[in-house]
Amino acid sequence: MKASFWFEKWQTREIAFHEGKVNKLLEKHIDALNLEVGSHVFVPLCGKTKDIAWLLHKGYKVTGAELSPEAVIELFEELQTEPLVESLDGYDVYKSTNLTVYVGDYFNLTDAHIHNIDAVYDRAAFIAMPASMLGQYSSKLIALSQSAPQLLVGYSYDQKLISGPPFSIDNDTIAEYYKSTYSIEHLDFIDSGEKIKGVAAALEGCWLLRPNKK
Template identity: 40%
Template sequence: MEKQFWEEKWEAQELGFHLSFVHPILKRNLAAFDLPAGATVFLPLCGKTLDIGWLLEQELRVVGVELSELAVSQLFESLGVSPDVSSWGDGRVWRHGALTVFQGDVFALTAGDLGDVAMVYDRAALVAFPAAMRERYAAHLASVTARAPQLLITFEYDQDRMDGPPFAVPAEEVERLYGNSHALDCLSRKDVIDNQPAFRERGLDRFEEIAWRLAPL
């Protein structure tokens, strides 16, 4: 999506993708990844998710990337800490303790920026990209994380009734994007339309949330 699109979403606080609680899928499945204390979890397009604070409480190192400066600022404010901020490419990098957030274009990230990634937690990135950009994103993610294991969340719904973001990403596309680099395990599938009144108002009667574990081959 265009940078201006997301900046306008944050300025207008149109944050239907932001949850007021730690995601249950993360809490339910993190232990299965068996991460040691200090391991790095990477969150692409992290926003100001409360999941970050929870991951830090698990004694993990967290690295995120987010386009919106407002989102990053609000994230650190919500954590009650004052980050060190320095330049990074066309953006900036914000650091405090075990948390580092690159504010800028996810495609500008390098493997050197991220270091050794033990797990990718993609709760909002793949589904934020239109179909034409998803292959590039998946390839870039595999490259900069050395095909790290992933906890991936996708959605399935009738996109003829509602266009994204978040976009519908069917299982067949997940297999096409990641099947050559990872073994795919569907952890859960649940219709959450009752928790999405805005999507029901836009014409949907089904909105399935799917959790995937991706293990490198």
């Protein structure tokens, strides 16, 4: 899956993956991360999610990574915030109070960009990746966050009915990529109230990933 796939989705406004409201599972389970006010949350493949405004309102610092400049421009417009925009190592970096977003290829990020992370909030990033990219995606996330705890939110549906993205996940899928680093606890399933690509009814699940004790 090439970067051009996601560029085209934003340019043609095929953004059904954009939720348009704060995620219910984030609201319900954020406390599972045991974060203090001022904690630093990393949101990979963040788009223009409403969850960022909610996290900021809770008193957290947020760093996001996003491929589409259109998504990030709209994110700050919806936040009614004029960002400071800088260039760094091939990224456009959008900054405002307690919020930094790197615009560019997630896979080229290093700890020079993303550091001192207290928790990861992955809503629809893991499930955006085909199986051929999940190893690279998860390894990068573990390295960038230094194995910080994660709240992972994604869909579970009958993949035989329709192909992704978004791709269906379950405990086994998550364990395949994260069990060597994290203990994995399934927290919740709720009816998503939607059908993937208008075909497959889906549950939305939430998992807590805690770093394994060394």
